[in-house]
Amino acid sequence: TAAGALYDTGNYEGALEKALQLADYPRLRAEQAQKRAAGELMGIGVSSYIEICGLAQKGFLPVGLYESARVRIEQSGTVMVYTGASPHGQGEETSFAQIVAEEFGIPVENVLVIHGDTDSTPEGRGTYGSRTLALGGSAVFNAVQRLKEKMKQIAAHMLEASVSDVTLEDGKFSVAGTPQKAVAFAQVAATANLSNTLPPGIEPGLETTAFFEPEGCLFPFGTHVCVVEIDKETGEPKLTRFVAVDDCGRQINPLLVQGQLHGGIAQGVGQALWEQVVYDENGQLLTSTFMDYAMPIAEEFPPFELDHTVTLTPLNPLGVKGVGEAGxxxxxxxxxxAVADALGVAHVDMPFTAEKLWKIIHQQ
Structure with a gap:
């Protein structure tokens, strides 16, 4: 871009078209025309965005902004994941475990993710900027690949086969073309940790630490469509529809993605419609508690209509981008x-309180 940013990947028109189709934009405009003819105020807002996230590229700061993961496979076959990233509500404990389980072909219940304990976890650079899965998850993925290759060597020794002929599928190491000749994941884990007859050059144990530092930032994107109706008598705005199509690359866990979007949309709408810090004429803060501060609550929202496109990024092995701030x-x-469209004005300062909108309506 002219500002110097290098976008990784994007299909911006695709997200826009999908959002407009999901919202049935022509029908919304027809409905708006009918309401205006009846003297009612209805507005439609469309927002397309590109977000920069995953801040960590080499040379960005004097210190490295990498993330790390240490993965150890116990003799029982349980996989321990120690991450330098710090999930605190986003759900990476689940998505990290899914990455490991999918790569090894084992139940997700056999993976334990440890984070936030600086006595046991490797060095990390923090959870911010929608980067945890893209960086921390990639470190986990790379660590798993190293262990997978070591396990293939041990399995090849156990099966008396060439390493190049050994494959891992559904939690079993088998010889290509001879699937009945196989050893289970847990058997290889036990051999690695207990056997004294490992092949030459192979150390006992299954443990490695990986660090991941990408070559550039990530740029998720999307389009949101909002419908607002405003009561002429009171100025009260009401959100009647919200459609969002977001692209965060590959979705490891779609339910977690939806959860992040639900929370983000609620926060963004709250900023626009209700939230503000208010002082009286003496400088006394009037919104000092949640009894006074207008936070959004569930009943003030319509059901969110969410969809997505998938545009992978080449900047990490998972193809993922951030989603924590997209909403x-x-x-x-x-x-x-949408509020400006309903009122027929170019701009209104946030938040769009009923008093503010009532004054605009009656000034007109």
Whole structure:
């Protein structure tokens, strides 16, 4: 870009078209025309965004912004994942375990993720900037690949086969073309940790630490469509529809993605419609507790209509981008555009309180 950023991948028009189709944009405009003819205020807002996330590229700061993971496979076959990243509600304990389980072909219940304990976890650079899965998850993935290759060597020794002929599928190491000749994941784990007859050059144990530092930032994107109706008598705005199509690359766990978007959209809408810090004429803070501060609550929202496109990034082995902040980025301008559209004005300062909108309506 002219500002110097290098976008990784994007299909921006595809997300826009999908959002407009999901919202049935022509029908919304027809409905708006009918309501305006009846003297009602309805507005439609569309917001397309591109977000920069995964801050960690080499040379960005004097220190490395990598993430790390240490993976150890116990003799029982249980996989221990120690991550330098720090999930605190986003759900990476689940997505990290899914990455490991999928790569090894074992039940996700056999993977234990440890984080936040600096006495046991490797060095990390923090959870911020929608980077935890893209960096921390990639470190986990790379560590798993190293252990997978070591396990293939041990399995080849056990099966008396060439390493190049050994494959791992459904939790079993087998010889290509002879699937009945196989050893289970847990058997190889036990051999690695207990046997004294490992092949030459192979150390006992299954443990490795990997660090991941990408070559550039990631750029998730999407389009949000919002419909707002405003009561002429009171100025009260009401959110009646919210459609969002977001692209965060590959989705390891779609349910977690939806959860992040639900929370982000609620925060973004809250900023636009209700939330503000208010002082009286003496400088006394009037919104000092949640009894006074107007936070959004569930009943003020319609069901969110969510969909996605998938545009992989080449900057990490998982093809993932961040999603933790996406909902907050697309939602606020979509609501702002809808309110301005309903009132027939170019701009209104946030938050769009009933008092503010009532004054605009009656000034007109």
């Amino acid at each position: 907050t980025i697309g939602s606020t301008p979509a609501v702002a555009a």
